[in-house]
Amino acid sequence: MKILITGTAGFIGSHLAIKLLERGDEVVGLDNINDYYDVNLKYARLNELGIKKEEIDYNKQIISSKYKKHKFIKLNLEDKENLFKLFETEKFDAVCNLAAQAGVRYSLTNPDAYIQSNIVGFLNILEACRTFNVKNLSYASSSSVYGLNKSQPFKTTDNVSHPISLYASTKKSNELMAHTYSHLFGISTTGLRFFTVYGPWGRPDMAPMLFTDAITKNRPIKVFNHGNMSRDFTYIDDIVEGIVKVIANPAKASEKFDANNPNTSISTAPYRIYNIGNNSPIKLMDFISTLEKEIGKDATKEFLPMQDGDVESTYADVNELIEDFNYKPNTTLDKGIKEFIKWYKEFYKKEI
Template structure:
């Protein structure tokens, strides 16, 4: 199977690409390597996949030095011409679209970046799939789509019509666009609503790395909503296992869909949405305590009010993923944090 993974220099994309290559798939990785966060981390991930920084040029295929079945191309999703040419040349069997402009808070500062990447870019992927007969599409959504919904755990049958950030609104839009293409053109589209992914090679703008950096450098950590928050922290290996199950089993239409009484988790199109999380939310203060224990140092805490665009808690109902794929994350928070801290200290050269 030849698979396109977009966002392959990103956190989840890197881990997914590595796992797919290890199981023998042919993978073309795509990323624009933008500077939303430290590009050196992105280049380091690519080097782990056998792609040297000095070989990378815009719109040029680079062959991995480590994995013979891995090639990489630097291109922006919003570049419809080069995206379409890539699809025509490669004839992919499947596409996993993880590339996006990430970050809830940054969407308040730079909304245009989200429209270009998450809306225009995703449309280009859908169009390329349509015109190049790619029927198997998996794409990243987000738990952020639940917005103002207070009913927990979050179920895929819940309404998601009240987003509280533009980032969430673009992810909701992606789901609707994918459903349309599944209905009109028979693309088998599966969206995954990720819940707070953490682990080695993570994103510097997310809590684990922000907290680890502050603790190790004797700075305060910002504890929003005065610590009254919880997240469904999910270890990266568990997330990747779920993504691969979805890639291996393209979405199908659901005969239980009733057009007169529609359930938002079902469809007559070959389309499906899953929550992918740990199904076990952790209080923010408990998370911080686990991190402190692993690092061996107490954090200096600055308790602050809730930030705009944020939500108090996330909690995934993963019943559908369990029922369909027998999927259940099994990494304990303490074990996952230990692996993350060991990687962090090694990568950033802390003794």
């Protein structure tokens, strides 16, 4: 299978590309390598895929030095002309769109970046799939879409019409746009609502990296909502395994859909929404304790009020994932943090 993965310089995308390549798939990776966070980490991830920084240039395809079935191209999703040329040339069997402007808090100050990347860019992906007859599209949504919902665990059948960040709004918009293209053009689309992904090669703007970096450098960590928060922390390998299963099983129209009482996660069109989370929320203070234990050092904590755009807790109902794929993320926090800290020490060459 030839698969386009957008966002291969990113955390999830780089792990997914390696997984698919190692099982024998042909993978074309795409990323614009923006500077939302340290680009050196992005180049290091690409280096793991055999893509050398010095060879990268805009709209230039590079053949991996490590995987014979891997090519990479630096490209903006908003660049419709060159994106269409890529689709026309490569003739993909499937597309997994993980490229997006990430981050809840950043969307408060840089809204334009989210509209361009997450809305315009995603529309171009949908249009490319329609134009070049790619019928298998999976894409990243987010647990952020649950917004003001208080009923937990979060279910894909919940109403998600009350987002509290522009980032969440763009992700919900992606789900609506995907359904339209599934209905009109028969494209199988599957949206994946990820829950607080962590692990080796993780993003430096997320709590695991922020906390670890601060603790090792003797800086205080910022603990929002005075520590009264919980997250359904999900290990990267579990996320990737879920994506692989989705790519191998494109969405189908559901006979269970009732137009008089519509289930928002299925449709008469080949459309599906899944949560991918650990189904086991962890209190923020317990998460910090686990980090402290693995690092071998206590954190200095600065307790602060809740931030705008943030939610108090997340908790994924993964019953559909179990029912359709006989799969449930199951990596324990202790194991996941151990692997993360091991990578952190090696990558940053720190003796903690």
